[in-house]
Amino acid sequence: MPSMHGLSIKTVNYLIRALPVGFLTLFSDACCTATSEQEPSEKQLQSTSTPGNESDNTSASSISKSRVFKDPDNHFTNFMNDPEISEIINEYFERVNLAQHEDYLRNKGDIHEVVAMTLYCYFRHTRCRLLNEDGSLKEEALQEAVNYLDEYGLVKISVSIFEFHHFPTNAWEFLIEHYVTDELSISTTVIGIAALNSPDLNNLAKLSLIDVGLTMMPCLSELTGFEYLFLNDNLIKHVSFQKYLDAEADKYRTMPNLKYLDLRGNHMSKIDATIKKVFPNLHTLILSKDKKEVEIDMSLPLSDIKKKLDEVGIKLTGLDRESEMDWMSQTN
Structure with missing residues:
Protein backbone atom coordinates (compact mmCIF):
# COMPACT_ATOMS: atom_id res chain seq x y z
CA MET A 1 0.00 0.00 0.00
CA THR A 181 11.53 -2.12 25.93
CA ASP A 182 13.50 -1.45 29.09
CA GLU A 183 11.04 0.28 31.42
CA LEU A 184 7.76 -0.88 32.96
CA SER A 185 5.87 1.75 34.93
CA ILE A 186 2.84 0.78 37.04
CA SER A 187 1.18 3.34 39.28
CA THR A 188 -1.91 4.12 41.35
CA THR A 189 -3.47 0.68 41.23
CA VAL A 190 -3.47 -2.64 43.08
CA ILE A 191 -1.00 -5.32 42.01
CA GLY A 192 0.29 -8.75 42.93
CA ILE A 193 4.07 -9.03 42.90
CA ALA A 194 4.53 -12.74 42.21
CA ALA A 195 4.12 -12.65 38.43
CA LEU A 196 6.46 -9.69 38.07
CA ASN A 197 9.19 -11.79 39.64
CA SER A 198 9.67 -13.74 36.43
CA PRO A 199 12.85 -14.45 34.44
CA ASP A 200 10.77 -13.70 31.33
CA LEU A 201 10.97 -10.02 32.31
CA ASN A 202 14.64 -10.11 33.21
CA ASN A 203 15.71 -7.76 30.41
CA LEU A 204 13.95 -4.82 32.04
CA ALA A 205 16.39 -2.08 33.02
CA LYS A 206 13.94 0.03 35.03
CA LEU A 207 10.84 -0.86 37.07
CA SER A 208 8.50 1.65 38.71
CA LEU A 209 5.85 0.48 41.19
CA ILE A 210 4.50 3.79 42.44
CA ASP A 211 1.50 4.14 44.77
CA VAL A 212 0.49 0.49 44.41
CA GLY A 213 -0.10 -0.28 48.10
CA LEU A 214 3.13 -2.13 48.91
CA THR A 215 3.62 -2.64 52.65
CA MET A 216 7.00 -4.39 52.41
CA MET A 217 9.93 -4.75 50.05
CA PRO A 218 8.73 -6.78 47.06
CA CYS A 219 10.59 -9.98 46.26
CA LEU A 220 12.00 -9.49 42.75
CA SER A 221 14.98 -11.82 42.96
CA GLU A 222 14.39 -13.27 39.48
CA LEU A 223 14.86 -9.84 37.88
CA THR A 224 18.63 -9.97 38.17
CA GLY A 225 19.20 -7.74 35.14
CA PHE A 226 17.50 -4.47 36.01
CA GLU A 227 19.35 -1.46 37.40
CA TYR A 228 16.72 1.04 38.59
CA LEU A 229 13.87 0.40 41.03
CA PHE A 230 11.33 3.07 42.00
CA LEU A 231 8.99 2.22 44.91
CA ASN A 232 7.76 5.73 45.69
CA ASP A 233 4.58 6.58 47.61
CA ASN A 234 3.85 3.14 49.02
CA LEU A 235 3.27 2.02 52.64
CA ILE A 236 6.64 0.44 53.42
CA LYS A 237 7.73 0.97 57.05
CA HIS A 238 10.55 -1.57 57.43
CA VAL A 239 12.90 -2.42 54.57
CA SER A 240 13.43 -6.11 55.31
CA PHE A 241 14.82 -8.80 53.01
CA GLN A 242 13.53 -11.98 54.64
CA LYS A 243 11.73 -12.89 51.44
CA TYR A 244 15.08 -12.97 49.64
CA LEU A 245 16.49 -15.58 52.04
CA ASP A 246 16.94 -19.05 50.56
CA ALA A 247 16.50 -21.12 53.72
CA GLU A 248 17.75 -24.36 52.17
CA ALA A 249 20.96 -22.80 50.87
CA ASP A 250 21.18 -20.50 53.91
CA LYS A 251 22.00 -17.48 51.77
CA TYR A 252 20.25 -14.48 50.26
CA ARG A 253 19.17 -14.26 46.66
CA THR A 254 20.80 -11.22 45.13
CA MET A 255 20.12 -8.58 42.51
CA PRO A 256 23.69 -7.87 41.41
CA ASN A 257 22.91 -5.19 38.82
CA LEU A 258 20.64 -2.95 40.89
CA LYS A 259 22.38 0.38 41.41
CA TYR A 260 19.54 2.84 42.12
CA LEU A 261 16.71 2.43 44.65
CA ASP A 262 14.16 5.19 45.30
CA LEU A 263 11.94 4.77 48.38
CA ARG A 264 10.67 8.33 48.76
CA GLY A 265 7.14 8.82 50.03
CA ASN A 266 7.01 5.71 52.22
CA HIS A 267 6.55 5.52 56.01
CA MET A 268 10.10 4.38 56.66
CA SER A 269 11.49 3.83 60.16
CA LYS A 270 14.22 1.20 59.68
CA ILE A 271 16.32 -0.58 57.07
CA ASP A 272 17.86 -4.01 57.51
CA ALA A 273 21.64 -4.17 57.07
CA THR A 274 21.25 -7.13 54.71
CA ILE A 275 20.50 -4.57 52.00
CA LYS A 276 24.20 -4.88 51.12
CA LYS A 277 23.88 -8.64 50.68
CA VAL A 278 20.82 -8.45 48.46
CA PHE A 279 21.92 -5.39 46.47
CA PRO A 280 25.73 -5.73 46.54
CA ASN A 281 26.31 -3.07 43.87
CA LEU A 282 23.71 -0.54 44.99
CA HIS A 283 25.16 2.94 44.54
CA THR A 284 22.29 5.35 45.24
CA LEU A 285 19.56 5.01 47.88
CA ILE A 286 16.96 7.78 48.18
CA LEU A 287 14.74 7.98 51.26
CA SER A 288 12.35 10.41 52.88
CA LYS A 289 10.52 10.75 56.18
CA ASP A 290 8.30 13.55 57.47
CA LYS A 291 9.05 15.67 54.40
CA LYS A 292 12.81 15.28 54.95
CA GLU A 293 14.67 13.71 52.05
CA VAL A 294 18.14 12.20 51.83
CA GLU A 295 20.19 10.74 48.98
CA ILE A 296 22.80 8.25 50.18
CA ASP A 297 25.94 7.20 48.34
CA MET A 298 26.14 3.54 49.32
CA SER A 299 29.86 3.41 48.58
CA LEU A 300 30.53 5.63 51.62
CA PRO A 301 31.89 4.14 54.86
CA LEU A 302 29.31 2.61 57.17
CA SER A 303 29.63 5.41 59.73
CA ASP A 304 28.77 8.03 57.09
CA ILE A 305 25.76 6.06 55.92
CA LYS A 306 24.48 5.82 59.50
CA LYS A 307 24.75 9.60 59.83
CA LYS A 308 22.77 10.09 56.63
CA LEU A 309 20.04 7.77 57.92
CA ASP A 310 19.98 9.63 61.25
CA GLU A 311 19.24 12.85 59.36
CA VAL A 312 15.80 11.51 58.48
CA GLY A 313 15.27 9.42 61.63
CA ILE A 314 15.74 6.00 60.01
CA LYS A 315 17.59 3.21 61.84
CA LEU A 316 19.92 0.61 60.36
CA THR A 317 18.96 -2.71 62.00
CA GLY A 318 20.40 -6.23 62.09
CA LEU A 319 23.98 -5.02 62.05
CA ASP A 320 25.86 -7.78 63.90
CA ARG A 321 29.61 -8.29 63.62
CA GLU A 322 29.33 -10.62 60.65
CA SER A 323 27.08 -8.32 58.63
CA GLU A 324 29.20 -5.32 59.61
CA MET A 325 32.32 -7.00 58.24
CA ASP A 326 30.41 -7.97 55.12
CA TRP A 327 29.17 -4.38 54.70
CA MET A 328 32.67 -2.96 55.15
CA SER A 329 34.25 -5.37 52.67
CA GLN A 330 31.65 -4.59 49.99
CA THR A 331 31.95 -0.84 50.60
CA ASN A 332 35.71 -0.99 50.27
Whole structure:
Protein backbone atom coordinates (compact mmCIF):
# COMPACT_ATOMS: atom_id res chain seq x y z
CA MET A 1 0.00 0.00 0.00
CA PRO A 2 1.41 3.49 -0.81
CA SER A 3 2.43 5.47 2.22
CA MET A 4 3.00 9.02 3.33
CA HIS A 5 5.50 9.62 6.13
CA GLY A 6 5.16 6.02 7.32
CA LEU A 7 1.33 6.02 7.24
CA SER A 8 -1.02 4.33 4.82
CA ILE A 9 -3.15 6.54 2.57
CA LYS A 10 -6.15 5.25 4.49
CA THR A 11 -4.79 6.54 7.79
CA VAL A 12 -3.78 9.88 6.28
CA ASN A 13 -7.27 10.32 4.92
CA TYR A 14 -8.75 9.56 8.34
CA LEU A 15 -6.55 12.18 9.95
CA ILE A 16 -8.69 14.92 8.48
CA ARG A 17 -11.74 13.72 10.38
CA ALA A 18 -12.71 13.79 14.03
CA LEU A 19 -12.73 10.23 15.33
CA PRO A 20 -13.86 8.45 18.49
CA VAL A 21 -11.35 6.54 20.56
CA GLY A 22 -10.75 4.81 23.70
CA PHE A 23 -4.13 0.27 30.18
CA LEU A 24 -3.12 -1.83 34.25
CA THR A 25 -1.74 -4.96 35.92
CA LEU A 26 -1.81 -8.34 37.56
CA PHE A 27 0.65 -11.15 37.70
CA SER A 28 1.05 -14.87 38.40
CA ASP A 29 3.23 -16.95 40.75
CA ALA A 30 7.00 -16.79 40.97
CA CYS A 31 9.81 -18.22 43.10
CA CYS A 32 9.80 -16.21 46.34
CA THR A 33 8.27 -18.14 49.17
CA ALA A 34 6.43 -15.48 51.18
CA THR A 35 3.49 -13.52 49.84
CA SER A 36 2.66 -9.95 50.75
CA GLU A 37 -0.58 -9.12 52.47
CA GLN A 38 -1.86 -6.99 49.61
CA GLU A 39 -1.38 -9.57 46.87
CA PRO A 40 -4.55 -10.78 45.12
CA SER A 41 -5.76 -14.32 45.61
CA GLU A 42 -4.45 -17.31 43.65
CA LYS A 43 -7.67 -17.39 41.66
CA GLN A 44 -7.19 -13.78 40.57
CA LEU A 45 -3.63 -14.45 39.44
CA GLN A 46 -3.97 -17.89 37.88
CA SER A 47 -3.81 -16.72 34.26
CA THR A 48 -1.47 -14.47 32.32
CA SER A 49 -3.52 -14.67 29.13
CA THR A 50 -7.20 -14.81 28.40
CA PRO A 51 -8.76 -17.96 26.89
CA GLY A 52 -8.26 -18.02 23.18
CA ASN A 53 -5.62 -15.30 23.25
CA GLU A 54 -3.08 -17.69 21.74
CA SER A 55 -5.06 -17.97 18.53
CA ASP A 56 -6.29 -14.39 18.41
CA ASN A 57 -5.21 -12.91 15.09
CA THR A 58 -7.85 -10.20 15.06
CA SER A 59 -7.20 -6.50 15.28
CA ALA A 60 -7.77 -4.53 18.45
CA SER A 61 -10.74 -2.86 16.81
CA SER A 62 -12.67 -6.16 16.90
CA ILE A 63 -12.49 -6.34 20.71
CA SER A 64 -15.69 -5.06 22.28
CA LYS A 65 -14.37 -5.12 25.85
CA SER A 66 -10.93 -4.74 27.36
CA ARG A 67 -9.68 -8.19 28.38
CA VAL A 68 -6.51 -7.14 30.18
CA PHE A 69 -7.64 -4.02 32.04
CA LYS A 70 -10.77 -3.35 34.05
CA ASP A 71 -12.55 -0.43 32.46
CA PRO A 72 -15.85 0.28 34.25
CA ASP A 73 -16.60 3.53 32.42
CA ASN A 74 -15.46 2.19 29.01
CA HIS A 75 -13.28 5.25 28.35
CA PHE A 76 -10.17 3.17 27.64
CA THR A 77 -12.27 0.72 25.62
CA ASN A 78 -13.53 3.57 23.45
CA PHE A 79 -9.94 4.67 22.91
CA MET A 80 -8.63 1.18 22.17
CA ASN A 81 -11.45 0.28 19.78
CA ASP A 82 -11.09 3.40 17.69
CA PRO A 83 -10.36 2.05 14.17
CA GLU A 84 -7.61 4.61 13.62
CA ILE A 85 -5.81 3.78 16.87
CA SER A 86 -6.00 0.14 15.83
CA GLU A 87 -4.58 0.94 12.39
CA ILE A 88 -1.80 3.12 13.82
CA ILE A 89 -0.74 0.21 16.05
CA ASN A 90 -1.00 -2.29 13.18
CA GLU A 91 1.11 -0.12 10.90
CA TYR A 92 3.71 0.37 13.60
CA PHE A 93 4.26 -3.38 13.94
CA GLU A 94 4.40 -3.69 10.16
CA ARG A 95 7.08 -1.01 9.95
CA VAL A 96 9.27 -2.84 12.43
CA ASN A 97 8.73 -6.16 10.61
CA LEU A 98 7.03 -7.99 13.46
CA ALA A 99 3.45 -8.14 12.21
CA GLN A 100 3.89 -11.76 11.08
CA HIS A 101 5.99 -12.93 14.00
CA GLU A 102 4.59 -16.11 15.55
CA ASP A 103 4.61 -14.76 19.11
CA TYR A 104 3.00 -11.52 17.97
CA LEU A 105 0.17 -13.35 16.23
CA ARG A 106 -0.30 -15.64 19.23
CA ASN A 107 -0.61 -12.74 21.69
CA LYS A 108 -1.90 -10.00 19.40
CA GLY A 109 -4.95 -9.10 21.46
CA ASP A 110 -2.98 -8.50 24.67
CA ILE A 111 -0.13 -6.77 22.83
CA HIS A 112 -2.54 -4.29 21.23
CA GLU A 113 -4.15 -3.58 24.61
CA VAL A 114 -0.76 -2.98 26.24
CA VAL A 115 0.31 -0.59 23.47
CA ALA A 116 -3.08 1.15 23.49
CA MET A 117 -2.84 1.56 27.28
CA THR A 118 0.60 3.13 26.96
CA LEU A 119 -0.77 5.62 24.43
CA TYR A 120 -3.84 6.25 26.60
CA CYS A 121 -1.68 6.95 29.68
CA TYR A 122 0.40 9.35 27.61
CA PHE A 123 -2.67 11.28 26.50
CA ARG A 124 -4.26 11.30 29.97
CA HIS A 125 -1.18 12.62 31.74
CA THR A 126 0.36 14.95 29.18
CA ARG A 127 -2.20 15.61 26.45
CA CYS A 128 -5.57 15.34 28.22
CA ARG A 129 -6.98 18.20 26.15
CA LEU A 130 -6.85 15.85 23.14
CA LEU A 131 -9.29 13.40 24.76
CA ASN A 132 -13.05 13.77 24.78
CA GLU A 133 -14.92 13.10 28.02
CA ASP A 134 -15.81 9.56 26.91
CA GLY A 135 -12.15 8.70 26.25
CA SER A 136 -12.38 9.09 22.49
CA LEU A 137 -9.74 11.08 20.65
CA LYS A 138 -10.13 14.47 19.12
CA GLU A 139 -9.04 14.91 15.53
CA GLU A 140 -5.59 16.35 16.23
CA ALA A 141 -4.73 13.49 18.61
CA LEU A 142 -4.29 10.92 15.85
CA GLN A 143 -1.16 12.52 14.48
CA GLU A 144 0.04 12.93 18.07
CA ALA A 145 -0.26 9.15 18.57
CA VAL A 146 1.76 8.53 15.41
CA ASN A 147 4.38 11.04 16.52
CA TYR A 148 4.65 9.43 19.95
CA LEU A 149 5.37 5.96 18.55
CA ASP A 150 7.79 7.36 15.98
CA GLU A 151 9.73 9.33 18.59
CA TYR A 152 9.63 7.09 21.66
CA GLY A 153 8.64 3.68 20.33
CA LEU A 154 7.80 1.30 23.14
CA VAL A 155 10.87 1.89 25.28
CA LYS A 156 8.55 2.61 28.22
CA ILE A 157 5.34 0.68 28.87
CA SER A 158 2.91 2.40 31.22
CA VAL A 159 -0.17 1.51 33.25
CA SER A 160 -1.85 3.93 35.63
CA ILE A 161 -5.16 3.93 37.53
CA PHE A 162 -6.54 0.78 35.88
CA GLU A 163 -6.82 -2.60 37.60
CA PHE A 164 -6.18 -5.87 35.77
CA HIS A 165 -8.30 -8.77 34.67
CA HIS A 166 -5.00 -10.61 34.21
CA PHE A 167 -1.34 -9.69 33.90
CA PRO A 168 -0.31 -9.55 30.23
CA THR A 169 3.03 -11.23 30.94
CA ASN A 170 3.34 -12.74 27.47
CA ALA A 171 2.73 -9.37 25.83
CA TRP A 172 5.27 -7.65 28.07
CA GLU A 173 7.81 -10.38 27.39
CA PHE A 174 7.35 -10.00 23.62
CA LEU A 175 7.73 -6.22 23.74
CA ILE A 176 10.77 -6.42 26.00
CA GLU A 177 12.45 -8.97 23.77
CA HIS A 178 11.70 -7.43 20.38
CA TYR A 179 11.42 -3.71 21.09
CA VAL A 180 14.21 -3.30 23.53
CA THR A 181 11.53 -2.12 25.93
CA ASP A 182 13.50 -1.45 29.09
CA GLU A 183 11.04 0.28 31.42
CA LEU A 184 7.76 -0.88 32.96
CA SER A 185 5.87 1.75 34.93
CA ILE A 186 2.84 0.78 37.04
CA SER A 187 1.18 3.34 39.28
CA THR A 188 -1.91 4.12 41.35
CA THR A 189 -3.47 0.68 41.23
CA VAL A 190 -3.47 -2.64 43.08
CA ILE A 191 -1.00 -5.32 42.01
CA GLY A 192 0.29 -8.75 42.93
CA ILE A 193 4.07 -9.03 42.90
CA ALA A 194 4.53 -12.74 42.21
CA ALA A 195 4.12 -12.65 38.43
CA LEU A 196 6.46 -9.69 38.07
CA ASN A 197 9.19 -11.79 39.64
CA SER A 198 9.67 -13.74 36.43
CA PRO A 199 12.85 -14.45 34.44
CA ASP A 200 10.77 -13.70 31.33
CA LEU A 201 10.97 -10.02 32.31
CA ASN A 202 14.64 -10.11 33.21
CA ASN A 203 15.71 -7.76 30.41
CA LEU A 204 13.95 -4.82 32.04
CA ALA A 205 16.39 -2.08 33.02
CA LYS A 206 13.94 0.03 35.03
CA LEU A 207 10.84 -0.86 37.07
CA SER A 208 8.50 1.65 38.71
CA LEU A 209 5.85 0.48 41.19
CA ILE A 210 4.50 3.79 42.44
CA ASP A 211 1.50 4.14 44.77
CA VAL A 212 0.49 0.49 44.41
CA GLY A 213 -0.10 -0.28 48.10
CA LEU A 214 3.13 -2.13 48.91
CA THR A 215 3.62 -2.64 52.65
CA MET A 216 7.00 -4.39 52.41
CA MET A 217 9.93 -4.75 50.05
CA PRO A 218 8.73 -6.78 47.06
CA CYS A 219 10.59 -9.98 46.26
CA LEU A 220 12.00 -9.49 42.75
CA SER A 221 14.98 -11.82 42.96
CA GLU A 222 14.39 -13.27 39.48
CA LEU A 223 14.86 -9.84 37.88
CA THR A 224 18.63 -9.97 38.17
CA GLY A 225 19.20 -7.74 35.14
CA PHE A 226 17.50 -4.47 36.01
CA GLU A 227 19.35 -1.46 37.40
CA TYR A 228 16.72 1.04 38.59
CA LEU A 229 13.87 0.40 41.03
CA PHE A 230 11.33 3.07 42.00
CA LEU A 231 8.99 2.22 44.91
CA ASN A 232 7.76 5.73 45.69
CA ASP A 233 4.58 6.58 47.61
CA ASN A 234 3.85 3.14 49.02
CA LEU A 235 3.27 2.02 52.64
CA ILE A 236 6.64 0.44 53.42
CA LYS A 237 7.73 0.97 57.05
CA HIS A 238 10.55 -1.57 57.43
CA VAL A 239 12.90 -2.42 54.57
CA SER A 240 13.43 -6.11 55.31
CA PHE A 241 14.82 -8.80 53.01
CA GLN A 242 13.53 -11.98 54.64
CA LYS A 243 11.73 -12.89 51.44
CA TYR A 244 15.08 -12.97 49.64
CA LEU A 245 16.49 -15.58 52.04
CA ASP A 246 16.94 -19.05 50.56
CA ALA A 247 16.50 -21.12 53.72
CA GLU A 248 17.75 -24.36 52.17
CA ALA A 249 20.96 -22.80 50.87
CA ASP A 250 21.18 -20.50 53.91
CA LYS A 251 22.00 -17.48 51.77
CA TYR A 252 20.25 -14.48 50.26
CA ARG A 253 19.17 -14.26 46.66
CA THR A 254 20.80 -11.22 45.13
CA MET A 255 20.12 -8.58 42.51
CA PRO A 256 23.69 -7.87 41.41
CA ASN A 257 22.91 -5.19 38.82
CA LEU A 258 20.64 -2.95 40.89
CA LYS A 259 22.38 0.38 41.41
CA TYR A 260 19.54 2.84 42.12
CA LEU A 261 16.71 2.43 44.65
CA ASP A 262 14.16 5.19 45.30
CA LEU A 263 11.94 4.77 48.38
CA ARG A 264 10.67 8.33 48.76
CA GLY A 265 7.14 8.82 50.03
CA ASN A 266 7.01 5.71 52.22
CA HIS A 267 6.55 5.52 56.01
CA MET A 268 10.10 4.38 56.66
CA SER A 269 11.49 3.83 60.16
CA LYS A 270 14.22 1.20 59.68
CA ILE A 271 16.32 -0.58 57.07
CA ASP A 272 17.86 -4.01 57.51
CA ALA A 273 21.64 -4.17 57.07
CA THR A 274 21.25 -7.13 54.71
CA ILE A 275 20.50 -4.57 52.00
CA LYS A 276 24.20 -4.88 51.12
CA LYS A 277 23.88 -8.64 50.68
CA VAL A 278 20.82 -8.45 48.46
CA PHE A 279 21.92 -5.39 46.47
CA PRO A 280 25.73 -5.73 46.54
CA ASN A 281 26.31 -3.07 43.87
CA LEU A 282 23.71 -0.54 44.99
CA HIS A 283 25.16 2.94 44.54
CA THR A 284 22.29 5.35 45.24
CA LEU A 285 19.56 5.01 47.88
CA ILE A 286 16.96 7.78 48.18
CA LEU A 287 14.74 7.98 51.26
CA SER A 288 12.35 10.41 52.88
CA LYS A 289 10.52 10.75 56.18
CA ASP A 290 8.30 13.55 57.47
CA LYS A 291 9.05 15.67 54.40
CA LYS A 292 12.81 15.28 54.95
CA GLU A 293 14.67 13.71 52.05
CA VAL A 294 18.14 12.20 51.83
CA GLU A 295 20.19 10.74 48.98
CA ILE A 296 22.80 8.25 50.18
CA ASP A 297 25.94 7.20 48.34
CA MET A 298 26.14 3.54 49.32
CA SER A 299 29.86 3.41 48.58
CA LEU A 300 30.53 5.63 51.62
CA PRO A 301 31.89 4.14 54.86
CA LEU A 302 29.31 2.61 57.17
CA SER A 303 29.63 5.41 59.73
CA ASP A 304 28.77 8.03 57.09
CA ILE A 305 25.76 6.06 55.92
CA LYS A 306 24.48 5.82 59.50
CA LYS A 307 24.75 9.60 59.83
CA LYS A 308 22.77 10.09 56.63
CA LEU A 309 20.04 7.77 57.92
CA ASP A 310 19.98 9.63 61.25
CA GLU A 311 19.24 12.85 59.36
CA VAL A 312 15.80 11.51 58.48
CA GLY A 313 15.27 9.42 61.63
CA ILE A 314 15.74 6.00 60.01
CA LYS A 315 17.59 3.21 61.84
CA LEU A 316 19.92 0.61 60.36
CA THR A 317 18.96 -2.71 62.00
CA GLY A 318 20.40 -6.23 62.09
CA LEU A 319 23.98 -5.02 62.05
CA ASP A 320 25.86 -7.78 63.90
CA ARG A 321 29.61 -8.29 63.62
CA GLU A 322 29.33 -10.62 60.65
CA SER A 323 27.08 -8.32 58.63
CA GLU A 324 29.20 -5.32 59.61
CA MET A 325 32.32 -7.00 58.24
CA ASP A 326 30.41 -7.97 55.12
CA TRP A 327 29.17 -4.38 54.70
CA MET A 328 32.67 -2.96 55.15
CA SER A 329 34.25 -5.37 52.67
CA GLN A 330 31.65 -4.59 49.99
CA THR A 331 31.95 -0.84 50.60
CA ASN A 332 35.71 -0.99 50.27
